[in-house]
Amino acid sequence: MRKADSTHQSDIVARVALRRGENAAAILEISGRWLRDARIEPVERILTELEAQSVKRLTIRPDGLEAWDSRLPCYLLKIADYCVAKAIELDIGALPQGVRDLLALARAVPERSGARRHQERASLLVNIGTRVLGLIKDSRLLIVFVGELILAVWAALRGRARFRLLDLFIFVQDAGPNGFAIVSLISLLVGLILAFVGALQLAMFGAQIYIADLVALGTVREMGPLMTAIIMSGRTGAAYAAQLGTMNVNSEIDALKTMGISPMAFLVIPRMLALVLMMPLLTLYADLMGIVGGAAVSYGAFDVSLIQYYHEIAKAVDIADVAVGFCKSLVFAVLIAIAGCMRGMACGRSASAVGDAATAAVVDSIVYIVVSDSLITLVLNQLKI
Amino acid sequence: MTAAHITVEHLTMAYGDFVIQRDLNFTIGRGEVFIVMGGSGCGKSTLLKHLIGLQQPAKGEVFYDKQNFWSADAEQRLQVMRRIGVLYQSGALFSSLTLAENIALPLGEFTALTKAEIADMVSYKLALVGLAGFEDYYPAEISGGMQKRAGLARAMALDPEILFFDEPSAGLDPVSARLLDDLIISLRDTLGTTIVAVTHELASIFAIGTDSVFLDSDSKTMLATGNPKQLLAESEDPRIIQFLTRGQGRGGR
Incomplete structure (x- = not known):
């Protein structure tokens, strides 16, 4: 599934909908064209909804998914990470093979512990000290x-x-x-x-x-x-x-x-x-x-x-x-x-x-x-x- | 045979009067992993430069789909070039930018994504190449293999239809080289990306190549095209057999 062309920038619509099921289960339906220039609802909104409904089982299902590129796995990766963090059971079996493969690939190499850097604003004193040491x-x-x-x-x-x-x-x-x-x-x-x-x-x-x-x-x-x-x-x-x-x-x-x-x-x-x-x-x-x-x-x-x-x-x-x-x-x-x-x-x-x-x-x-x-x-x- | 993605016709490459290769004819099919091979100094990297628009052919044509690449005007050529990604031999990361900024650069220039979306995309691409969490590192702070993978993440930033690799496994240990090969294959399988790789790494050639062209520096032209495994099995040309068997001849000695 390749992107067709990216000339109609604003016409590209990618939709995502969260439906509640029984027993704290939910279904995330994905439809439309998930392409580079598509307007997509911020993933944070879905995450807050998941949080609010205290979902325990989430199924991601394509429903009329027409085309996709990196936008889709990128989006789903955030949701998958959230599910891992909150111990939510995640079912992505219905997604296209390629998307599943890419998601698996993205998490194939675990993040090296201690690699991530946290940027902090240094105080004036620290700055002066650093300068003097320099x-x-x-x-x-x-x-x-x-x-x-x-x-x-x-x-x-x-x-x-x-x-x-x-x-x-x-x-x-x-x-x-x-x-x-x-x-x-x-x-x-x-x-x-x-x-x-x-x-x-x-x-x-x-x-x-x-x-x-x-x-x-x-x-x-x-x-x-x-x-x-x-x-x-x-x-x-x-x-x-x-x-x-x-x-x-x-x-x-x-x-x-x-x-x-x-x-x-x-x-x-x-x-x-x-x-x-x-x-x-x-x-x-x-x-x-x-x-x-x-x-x-x-x-x-x-x-x-x-x-x-x-x-x-x-x-x-x-x-x-x-x-x-x-x-x-x-x-x-x-x-x-x-x-x-x-x-x-x-x-x-x-x-x-x-x-x-x-x-x-x-x-x-x-x-x-x-x-x-x-x-x-x-x-x-x-x-x- | 899949549909032709890149077609090269009667291509002659030269620096001034010095001819590197003459009369190259081959087709790169959509979704193929195409290997450009040949001994050192035969013009593999020069061929790559002709394909990605860095150097103009002395003679002959390069077609992307049906579009003539070099006779197109500059704007059209840019359109084509935006659909390709290139991984340079040493990564060619911008040393004054962090990895995240390196990858975000094309995303910010050529897409309408918001800052947050770009940040997500950067993390995703880095995760794909096994560099999750390294967003804020400068290229000088990571190893050569990591630089290469970060270069790949940048090359993939815009989901190119064609990815070019210049010596993908050069300077990598065998395990990392193998991982990179696996990554190339999974990119092809999941996204349908056409891969063109310049390499003389035999392990890679046989592991990933589905089609190839063999350049020779003495006769200054191509000797054969086809699946590398098939070339090894069927070629009659001693030069190709020499190359594909590390000079040992078929079956080894």
Whole structure:
């Protein structure tokens, strides 16, 4: 008995009627078309009626049953379960063979005890506690990861690292040259913005020439490393988390471990190395682009000649400033690699977990970057560098 | 022979210029358990993709009843696809949804059932595959065999007329594989579902198959169709006998 067609949705009528018999017996008559889109009386109503009449024996009988699909056994299963629970004698002998078979099949494997979960709304206190425990777990994860990383780096420094050089080149290509365009655009624009914001104020005192100082120092010490790091955390950090996360889902990381290859050395070190190699270069390039952006504004809108601009910069920026930016970018590179790789390695085993890992990697690395930048700036300020 | 449910005519499958199989002709009867068999890499799964609308044939036709599947417009093809259910090799459950939500998804999209009715239907389908009580589990929390059965429950959600199985018993222990076979048979018997299974599991092939097609990767075409038991008894082709006897020849050695 297959469903014929489901075009006349609302015309499909499935009927069910409970008739009382003698001696607490009852007959449930089933008729009509029990198809997917049929409107059927809620089964709960039948159950309450059974309860109200304190039925002890129930016979289910088809009476003009025209067609049926899963709706019928699904419906009857609820009634059958109720009968078992209330010790009601149930007779389904008159039903079509297929329905009886399906009902038997549905209860062939008993529900595993303890399998069912009861969802409870957790109280505020429980939620806070869970969050705190999660934070503790996360920081533990970070400490363990950093520890393993340090050991792996130590091994690598002693020449015992096992990763493929080709991988390193691919990561370098990906982290460096492939990120060129976006870094150019962003740092050029940041230089422009910096120059504009500063110039409007400086122009009030007729001190437009100091745009150069502002842009150069701001870019070389702060904005260059910072913007590059934020771009790279979104571009590369997230990619690392997704790559490692997917590898984790496919058990590839387990495969490495069982081969006796440290995932830390094989997967994390080349990625971190690529970032450590490329980030300072990208940062220097970003500094240059920022200064070019500033030059465009001061030359174009504020009548500062390019020669003047150049001399002012040469006076303002010394090698220490460049070194500060350079060192910052090294720190950021390590932080981005740690955030991305750690989230990837700790990824759960589902598609959504990979997405979560990538998101967490970006959030983590931006937090690490900004916090460490503030710390470095504070320290340098105290040291008067 | 029962009425034809799916008819394949002169089907040639290719990835670009690389031909997988050419000139396939066979008919899948209503209510049959049809096995697509052949060695690894002969294009069994590719054939399945052509049948369920994931890949377009390079040449040839696929008919569902009398309707030409690939020359139909997208809307008609969707209509056909809504009448089939597919169990993918690893279950292909949506990992961000619980089992109940996985099964409820097609029910919510394509039927007019109320929430309570959908919940009942989900419990019923899970019970059918022996997973009663596992509604609120995520796919990652259950074993591979259970994932497969949950995938079957989802494939059956809309009471499809045809169920496709890609390697149903791969990755299952013999007992679970046997249970799955029994389940397939009872679905066919009770609901009259046509079953198409891609497999090279000999035990399953003989246990459930009522009709089959044998694909060969060297000649890039089909070698035979028919009941697998009959093929084993009557086929003259050494390649088929090799396959059906695990390389031991008829009667074993």
